[in-house]
Amino acid sequence: MIRLGTRRSALATVQANLVADQLRALGHEVELVPIVTTGDVNLAPMQQIGGTGVFVSALRDALMSREIDIAVHSLKDLPTVPVEGLTVGAIPVREDPRDVLIARDGLTLGELPQGALVGTGSARRTAMLDGLGLGLEMTGIRGNVDTRIKLVTDGKLDAVVLARAGLSRLGRLAEVTETLDPIQVLPAPGQGALGIECRADDTEVLAALAPLEDPATRAAVTAERQMMATLEAGCSAPVGALAEVVEGEDGPELWLRGALGQDDGVRRLSANGPVDDPVSLGKALANELLERE
Ligand SMILES: NCc1[nH]cc(CCC(=O)O)c1CC(=O)O
Numbered sequence: 001m002i003r004l005g006t007r008r009s010a011l012a013t014v015q016a017n018l019v020a021d022q023l024r025a026l027g028h029e030v031e032l033v034p035i036v037t038t039g040d041v042n043l044a045p046m047q048q049i050g051g052t053g054v055f056v057s058a059l060r061d062a063l064m065s066r067e068i069d070i071a072v073h074s075l076k077d078l079p080t081v082p083v084e085g086l087t088v089g090a091i092p093v094r095e096d097p098r099d100v101l102i103a104r105d106g107l108t109l110g111e112l113p114q115g116a117l118v119g120t121g122s123a124r125r126t127a128m129l130d131g132l133g134l135g136l137e138m139t140g141i142r143g144n145v146d147t148r149i150k151l152v153t154d155g156k157l158d159a160v161v162l163a164r165a166g167l168s169r170l171g172r173l174a175e176v177t178e179t180l181d182p183i184q185v186l187p188a189p190g191q192g193a194l195g196i197e198c199r200a201d202d203t204e205v206l207a208a209l210a211p212l213e214d215p216a217t218r219a220a221v222t223a224e225r226q227m228m229a230t231l232e233a234g235c236s237a238p239v240g241a242l243a244e245v246v247e248g249e250d251g252p253e254l255w256l257r258g259a260l261g262q263d264d265g266v267r268r269l270s271a272n273g274p275v276d277d278p279v280s281l282g283k284a285l286a287n288e289l290l291e292r293e
Pocket residue numbers: 052074075076077145161162163164165166167190191192193194
């Protein structure tokens with residue numbers, strides 16, 4: 001029996017069930033164990049309650065105390081600092097990593113009027129949208145996906161920006177009015193990917209998770225997360241990163257795009273590197289982003 005710990009939110013629950021179903025299809029018995037985290041109880045702004053890491057620590061505590069055997073995280077909410085005794089045992093194939101706009105009256109980004117009120121709790125999304133110079137008014141919001149969409153349907157905001165992956169998993173893609181090109185809004189490191197965490201010495205669970213692994217996704221998110229770690233940025237920093245395995249002259253290579261919001265605007269760069277060394281690529285791009293001419 002594999003005990004899978006999950007938060008109670010709709011998104012966490014579908015993500016947990018996705019993984020549970022894959023494990024069951026492989027012949028494993030899986031039990032879902034609900035875990036309540038500080039981030040679910042306290043709806044103060046994320047920066048005040050310690051960033052999205054608060055969603056993760058209760059699940060990690062439950063892993064360490066052997067209350068559960070695996071925890072399914074949105075990789076973009078998983079801090080990059082490793083935890084002694086735990087490991088990300090599998091990273092399944094990634095969903096679409098892009099951000100989307102949900103706006104009133106089916107409007108796209110370019111159709112929103114100057115001064116339109118756009119909700120997001122993310123410093124990254126705020127920096128990217130400010131950097132487009134459209135004169136949008138950015139305002140901080142929190143709450144689950146349903147709450148955020150409701151702010152638009154209730155007429156309180158003109159638009160919100162959300163991750164396409166979350167909406168896809170919740171079956172709410174029909175409400176999307178535009179999928180944002182990463183050229184405009186670069187996603188968060190790890191966006192759209194899940195990380196399945198377990199105890200590092202749990203060989204049985206590691207063996208069960210192995211078939212769920214997608215090496216191309218692992219390489220991409222490792223480069224993105226290394227970039228963020230080298231920038232010493234957390235999930236609340238204005239950092240975007242997106243890596244993809246592309247066909248280079250000598251075979252597949254990793255293409256990493258990075259963006260860093262600074263006082264004078266968003267700095268964007270990209271670089272290529274070997275698929276088997278995503279860590280060096282992430283470090284190199286971070287260091288380039290930090291260099292000032
Ligand atoms: N910060 C909350 C969060 N964490 C993961 C997702 C979406 C799913 C994903 O990116 O894998 C979301 C919602 C959102 O940003 O719209």
